[in-house]
Amino acid sequence: MTIYDIAKEAGTSISTVSRVLNNKANVKPEVKKRVEEVLKKYNYKPSAIARGMVSKTMKSIAVLTVDVRVSHYARIIYVIEQEFSRKGYNVTVCNIGNSARECARYIKILTEKQVDGIVLIGSVFSKIIDTEENIALLKNTPVVMANGSLPYDNFKSVMVDDRGTIREITDYLFDKGYRNIYYVQDMDTPSANIKADGFRESLKLHNIERVESRIIETEYGLEGGRDAADKIIAMGREFDAVVFGEDITAIGAMKQFIRRGFKVPGDVAVTGCNNCSETRICEPELTTIDNKPELQGQMCAAILSDILEGKKVENGLVIKAEIVERESVKKLKML
Amino acid sequence: MTIYDIAKEAGTSISTVSRVLNNKANVKPEVKKRVEEVLKKYNYKPSAIARGMVSKTMKSIAVLTVDVRVSHYARIIYVIEQEFSRKGYNVTVCNIGNSARECARYIKILTEKQVDGIVLIGSVFSKIIDTEENIALLKNTPVVMANGSLPYDNFKSVMVDDRGTIREITDYLFDKGYRNIYYVQDMDTPSANIKADGFRESLKLHNIERVESRIIETEYGLEGGRDAADKIIAMGREFDAVVFGEDITAIGAMKQFIRRGFKVPGDVAVTGCNNCSETRICEPELTTIDNKPELQGQMCAAILSDILEGKKVENGLVIKAEIVERESVKKLKML
DNA sequence: CTGTTAGCGCCTTCAT
DNA sequence: ATGAAGGCGCTAACAG
Numbered sequence: 074m075t076i077y078d079i080a081k082e083a084g085t086s087i088s089t090v091s092r093v094l095n096n097k098a099n100v101k102p103e104v105k106k107r108v109e110e111v112l113k114k115y116n117y118k119p120s121a122i123a124r125g126m127v128s129k130t131m132k133s134i135a136v137l138t139v140d141v142r143v144s145h146y147a148r149i150i151y152v153i154e155q156e157f158s159r160k161g162y163n164v165t166v167c168n169i170g171n172s173a174r175e176c177a178r179y180i181k182i183l184t185e186k187q188v189d190g191i192v193l194i195g196s197v198f199s200k201i202i203d204t205e206e207n208i209a210l211l212k213n214t215p216v217v218m219a220n221g222s223l224p225y226d227n228f229k230s231v232m233v234d235d236r237g238t239i240r241e242i243t244d245y246l247f248d249k250g251y252r253n254i255y256y257v258q259d260m261d262t263p264s265a266n267i268k269a270d271g272f273r274e275s276l277k278l279h280n281i282e283r284v285e286s287r288i289i290e291t292e293y294g295l296e297g298g299r300d301a302a303d304k305i306i307a308m309g310r311e312f313d314a315v316v317f318g319e320d321i322t323a324i325g326a327m328k329q330f331i332r333r334g335f336k337v338p339g340d341v342a343v344t345g346c347n348n349c350s351e352t353r354i355c356e357p358e359l360t361t362i363d364n365k366p367e368l369q370g371q372m373c374a375a376i377l378s379d380i381l382e383g384k385k386v387e388n389g390l391v392i393k394a395e396i397v398e399r400e401s402v403k404k405l406k407m408l
Numbered sequence: 409m410t411i412y413d414i415a416k417e418a419g420t421s422i423s424t425v426s427r428v429l430n431n432k433a434n435v436k437p438e439v440k441k442r443v444e445e446v447l448k449k450y451n452y453k454p455s456a457i458a459r460g461m462v463s464k465t466m467k468s469i470a471v472l473t474v475d476v477r478v479s480h481y482a483r484i485i486y487v488i489e490q491e492f493s494r495k496g497y498n499v500t501v502c503n504i505g506n507s508a509r510e511c512a513r514y515i516k517i518l519t520e521k522q523v524d525g526i527v528l529i530g531s532v533f534s535k536i537i538d539t540e541e542n543i544a545l546l547k548n549t550p551v552v553m554a555n556g557s558l559p560y561d562n563f564k565s566v567m568v569d570d571r572g573t574i575r576e577i578t579d580y581l582f583d584k585g586y587r588n589i590y591y592v593q594d595m596d597t598p599s600a601n602i603k604a605d606g607f608r609e610s611l612k613l614h615n616i617e618r619v620e621s622r623i624i625e626t627e628y629g630l631e632g633g634r635d636a637a638d639k640i641i642a643m644g645r646e647f648d649a650v651v652f653g654e655d656i657t658a659i660g661a662m663k664q665f666i667r668r669g670f671k672v673p674g675d676v677a678v679t680g681c682n683n684c685s686e687t688r689i690c691e692p693e694l695t696t697i698d699n700k701p702e703l704q705g706q707m708c709a710a711i712l713s714d715i716l717e718g719k720k721v722e723n724g725l726v727i728k729a730e731i732v733e734r735e736s737v738k739k740l741k742m743l
Numbered sequence: 744c745t746g747t748t749a750g751c752g753c754c755t756t757c758a759t
Numbered sequence: 760a761t762g763a764a765g766g767c768g769c770t771a772a773c774a775g
Contacts, residue, residue, distance in 0.1 A: 122767090122769095123770090141489070142486050147476050150501070166499060459754080463754080
């Protein structure tokens, strides 16, 4: 069923059919009515592809992310999807799983499909997407990065102040009276590295020496956290607080500290980052950092929308995260 | 940059360019080479839209779900996306959030875009999508439902045996020696209702009377669980086990039971359903049901792929869930 | 107000 | 092995 069929049946021309389809003026009411009846009779449905052929857009955007199953990313994606859905766009989700090759493959397909825009979620993209070929392919596609940035005209960013936030939560522990603070890094993304820098800053500010010896490396996850706790205990040095770059790893460590006879937060305070749902499940509930995924999604969507509507957009937005005080840090440590 | 430009520059016709683009035979090697050079020189990229115009497909499928943020759904979506990505398809994700209107809106747009197939995730769709208009719109689109089913030729299903699983876990509690078992229902989806039926079956099988008085209603979530625990305690009757249709609600209740002085599983056993990540975080860890979301996703993808490739497919697959024994149920209750 | 015509970029016969 | 021409379904001038 095409507009040709409709036109023939309604005894008019395809232009007129097209006009009523697009609600344009200049169609005699009776003709319009006649066409609409035929439209309904055949349950006509315009071809978005044919329309895209002339309009150069299928009204769709793409979101690339490491993995939708990571709740933090899913929350960002959700907001973006809802926002664009309201504007008549569809969003296709791509899981690249840290693979530069996968990323390149997606970029190729997506640009061939002429998506109207792309949102990159996660700091990994700062590294992964910056190849000559990708950038060339993306030349005419607006790109918005959530927590990453690249110096191309068509790339915009919404950043989270990872460094500042980890510095703040470390300062916060010092304020509470903690002195022997450690940091656990469980990933090698730009974001993870910047977080560790925040920790370094805070320690230097407090005149702590041998900062590097206070940074423990492990794997991401419950098991990684368990290993980190074991490592810290095995070092045989004093410790009264451990800052983590990720909630889940923090929870794994907390469980292990408790299993090994330490009281949290009595003997050791633990802090996480992301404010994921698990932080309210564990015992004690985890003091963590809310880095506002919904806000990130909203800003990304707003920026991309503005670009698509030809508006001027401000780049370099920075989101301020917030400490969420719960139970894994004492109100005030007695010295 | 179109094939016309390429053809002109390479001194040949668009047909030849099209041939080398699609790797067809019958192109003199030297001509092929010349064309490929021009292709590379201009970084030519075919228009998927124009191709879709003739092939009638953009090689994309859609996944409709209540909410990507629900980890159980995200896990299914992830598998589907990866599977289809391997085959050169893109998947667009749609969050309908229980709204029939939203669902209809998406169906309209997606069919206009001529997606090659649609996957519906969640039992809600059995109700929500079954309108005359949706079914008409979807006439030529293969649809696969995860945990739902509808009697149309183009609709296929992958079911989870919710009734059987809840019956089994209830039986399992009886086997362990529990006698005063309650059930908490926190949603009104087809799946949730079927789960409650499984509970009823088990109780009847064990000659328990007044079954309905043992089914407590509450809201989904940590707070809903807390309320359910309070309700059960307030009833003033004996109870030694509570079966839940959802993990999170179960965890909320478990926390409340403990807060109110009950030992879990000493005084009361608690079981969940879904085996979500939180079940390994809470204390005690939750005994629950693994309903294999990855397998669901895989089966849905396989069925849809087979349909797209014109193969015959078997309908009515049923996935058997498994009890995951952890710490919220005693090994054997002493009578 | 309405119809005709020319693309949009590509694939596919059909001749040559 | 190659090129010309038609068509996919729709929109957008342009001419009435």
